[in-house]
Amino acid sequence: MLEVKSLTKRFGTKAAVDKVSFHIDRPMMIGIIGRSGAGKSTFLRMMNRLTDASEGELLFEGRNVLSLKGAEKRQWQSDCAMIFQQFNLVPRMDVVSNVLHGTLGRRSTLTTMFNLYPEEDIHKAIDILGRLGISEHAEKRAEALSGGQQQRVAIARALMQDPKVILADEPIASLDPMNAQTVMEALRRIHDEDGRMVIANLHTLDTARRYCDRIIGMRDGRVVFDGTPAQLTTGVARDIYGAGADFSEAATSTEIRDHEAVEAVERRLAKLTV
Numbered sequence: 001m002l003e004v005k006s007l008t009k010r011f012g013t014k015a016a017v018d019k020v021s022f023h024i025d026r027p028m029m030i031g032i033i034g035r036s037g038a039g040k041s042t043f044l045r046m047m048n049r050l051t052d053a054s055e056g057e058l059l060f061e062g063r064n065v066l067s068l069k070g071a072e073k074r075q076w077q078s079d080c081a082m083i084f085q086q087f088n089l090v091p092r093m094d095v096v097s098n099v100l101h102g103t104l105g106r107r108s109t110l111t112t113m114f115n116l117y118p119e120e121d122i123h124k125a126i127d128i129l130g131r132l133g134i135s136e137h138a139e140k141r142a143e144a145l146s147g148g149q150q151q152r153v154a155i156a157r158a159l160m161q162d163p164k165v166i167l168a169d170e171p172i173a174s175l176d177p178m179n180a181q182t183v184m185e186a187l188r189r190i191h192d193e194d195g196r197m198v199i200a201n202l203h204t205l206d207t208a209r210r211y212c213d214r215i216i217g218m219r220d221g222r223v224v225f226d227g228t229p230a231q232l233t234t235g236v237a238r239d240i241y242g243a244g245a246d247f248s249e250a251a252t253s254t255e256i257r258d259h260e261a262v263e264a265v266e267r268r269l270a271k272l273t274v
């Protein structure tokens with residue numbers, strides 16, 4: 001289904017992605033983990049052709065997507081929708097119009113300029129918002145929503161393209177733990193219910209373990225781990241993050257904890273001990 005062979009991207013002499021190879025034979029939810037600069041974003045950007053590869057192959061359903069040009073390349077970009085850490089919505093535009101922007105690839109500039117969307121698309125957008133639990137916000141401006149709700153709008157926009165693959169680049173990095181959980185659950189459901197492949201770059205181990213079927217660990221552009229959540233032991237994680245014996249999983253955790261409450265207690269205790 002997806003075969004990546006010796007995929008490499010160099011910026012000058014530095015290889016940001018260095019001979020990455022792996023094979024995925026069915027739609028799965030895949031987490032790519034690794035510290036900042038490991039090459040995770042560059043990999044996703046090559047996959048949906050935002051960045052050209054320096055070397056290697058990336059085959060999806062037998063087609064080398066790296067050699068696609070023109071209309072075929074645009075079709076591929078529509079087949080593999082991307083969502084980003086910062087949502088990339090139009091803040092002052094209402095939610096449903098933001099979602100309808102997901103159909104831009106197949107519409108003329110004129111109809112887009114005048115916001116002339118077919119009724120069928122409007123119904124589809126509202127149905128998708130309903131699936132993601134945010135249809136009651138359809139008429140609000142995107143900027144009026146919480147981060148987690150905005151990210152679900154971005155997922156809805158991606159779903160308007162009816163993609164085969166969803167690429168999510170740090171989708172929860174800007175969210176608090178509660179919103180992060182809602183967004184990860186939405187991505188998981190899209191995979192489970194629609195059978196779409198989801199590939200998400202994640203900073204945190206516990207999120208990857210909890211939501212993904214397979215985890216790929218990258219370090220300095222290379223794949224240093226490829227396995228199931230159960231195989232991702234603390235020792236392996238230490239290797240992926242290039243950390244020493246003092247490595248603590250908590251440092252990469254998004255577990256729901258009441259941080260503010262803990263900090264408030266710590267501040268109070270600090271005052272008492274002065």
Ligand SMILES: Nc1ncnc2c1ncn2[C@@H]1O[C@H](COP(=O)(O)OP(=O)(O)OP(=O)(O)O)[C@@H](O)[C@H]1O
Pocket residue numbers: 011015016034035036037038039040041042043
């Ligand atoms: N356009 C670019 N020009 C030069 N170097 C780049 C460019 N894009 C990425 N890099 C370098 O490639 C390496 C991998 O970057 P990349 O953004 O893919 O890592 P990442 O694992 O996604 O990290 P982060 O989580 O911080 O985004 C880094 O050393 C980065 O500085």
